[in-house]
Amino acid sequence: MDQEEKINWDKLLNHLKHSAELPDDDELNPEELEMLLFAEEINMRLKEEDVQLRFPVHEGWIELQERYQQKMAKARRFKLYRVLALAAVLVVALSTTWWLFLQQNHTEQQIAGNQIQLTLANGQTVELDSSQSEILKTEGAALNGTSLVYKPETALPKGDHQSSLNVLSVPKGKFTRLELSDGTKIWINSGSKLSYPVPFAANKREVTLEGEAYFDVSHNADRPFVVHAKSVAVKVLGTAFGMSTFKNQVSTALEKGKVSMQAGNQQVLLVPGELGLYHAENNCLTKSEADLRIYTAWKDLDLYFSESTLEEITSRIAREYDVDFVFEQENLKNLHFTIDMPKHAALSKILQNIKLSSDEVDFEIKGNQIQVKRR
Known part of the structure; x- marks a missing residue:
């Protein structure tokens, strides 16, 4: 046929x-x-x-x-x-x-809803789009596609910027990339916020993360790079790692280099392939080997889970697709699934794949809310 x-x-x-x-x-x-x-x-x-x-x-x-x-x-x-x-x-x-x-004849439409925003040191907030190019230019930055790129430190205006921070806010359903004046590249995921100075101080480089980001840090032995997240500080010289502060924990997934993860008087040293976890509930800092792609695949525009609970999966999907999940039964959250799909796939396609891999779960989409039901 x-x-x-x-x-x-x-x-x-x-x-x-x-x-x-x-x-x-x-x-x-x-x-x-x-x-x-x-x-x-x-x-x-x-x-x-x-x-x-x-x-x-x-x-x-x-x-x-x-x-x-x-x-x-x-x-x-x-x-x-x-x-x-x-x-x-x-x-x-x-x-x-x-x-x-x-x-629209191939021109970009103004998209309704929350946009990626940059709050400047003077308190002014601008959206990351081409209409703000002149304002960004005065800050030593420019948009390269969807990425915010700063000029090298040597090309930035002179002055003391250390008490002044820029804040890049990425709402749910969005994603962006940032290149700082020292050459460090940062991917910032949905529902996240990064605070950083422009330029960095002469003897250190410090940023603060709320949410999830992936760092590819430019090596500089004289100026350690430190990421502050809740009660945790991750110190590096030049390395690549994913970091998340969602829920009540801070995770650091190290792909290359070496980092020190500190929480109060606790400290662990991570080598590639290891995951550092700080649990705020019991003030416990640990490390272990892990499938790091679970924590970094989003940076490559992939949605990847390996035997993860449906609660973990829907929690990420909710942020990255800007939807809400409502579970009909609490025990559905404990079902386990493995997913490996492109991040830009239709949400309905992702849900359909989950449904086809199990005879226990079903989904009903009602606007921005998705009901999780037992079949």
Whole structure:
């Protein structure tokens, strides 16, 4: 049977429009599910706020054609032209996003909701977009795509900046990258805040983190780099590590170099492959070997979990997709899953994959809230 003949398009469109109202026995076959996820991926990328992750209007269709030409080579009777046409119909059925993309003539739309903000030393707050380029320029910074990049320290205006801090705030559902004047690169994740001086002092480099970030620190033996997070200080010379302060703990996942993690009179030295954990509840600082990708995959725009609880998984998804999860039963939080997907994948695709890997859990999306139910 032809692959397109295996797809009931009326049923597929019905799933797109009325998924929350469909009976449990209205299941999609593998070909229908693949097309549904394909359409949802396009729709999510059309609405992506990060311009680097958006679906490119012209180039994107060429990419999709190439993708399906590879499929056609394996199944020669697969009618490419109809699949692409019907995929476009599916996207239109989901929303009016495609029409908006054509109407805006490839110019960036102003996105509603919270934006990434930079609070300057003088108290002024600006959003990180091209309209603020002149203000950023006076601070010795510029936007490179979605990254905020400072001039090298030697090119910055002279003066004493040490009592003045800049604060970069990244709301839920957003992500950005920062390059400081000393060459240190920092990826800042959703729901996070980083405070830093411009430039650094002559004998030290200190920043303060609330949330989650990944640091690739420029080596300078004369000026140690210190990250302050709650009651913890992580001291490095030149290294790369992920750090998080979410929940009631501070974690440091070291990928290369060596760091000292200190909390009060406690201290641990981390080598690559080790995870340092500080639990505020019992004031305990420990270290262990760990799968560090669980703590750093977000920086590479991946969503990765290995035998993690559903509570841990939904906690991260809630921040990075700016949604709320409500559990019908508390014991559902203890179910374990392994996930390895691109971070820009449609949320519905992620939830569908979790659902397909277990016969115990189901999800119901209601606006910005996702109900977690037992099947």
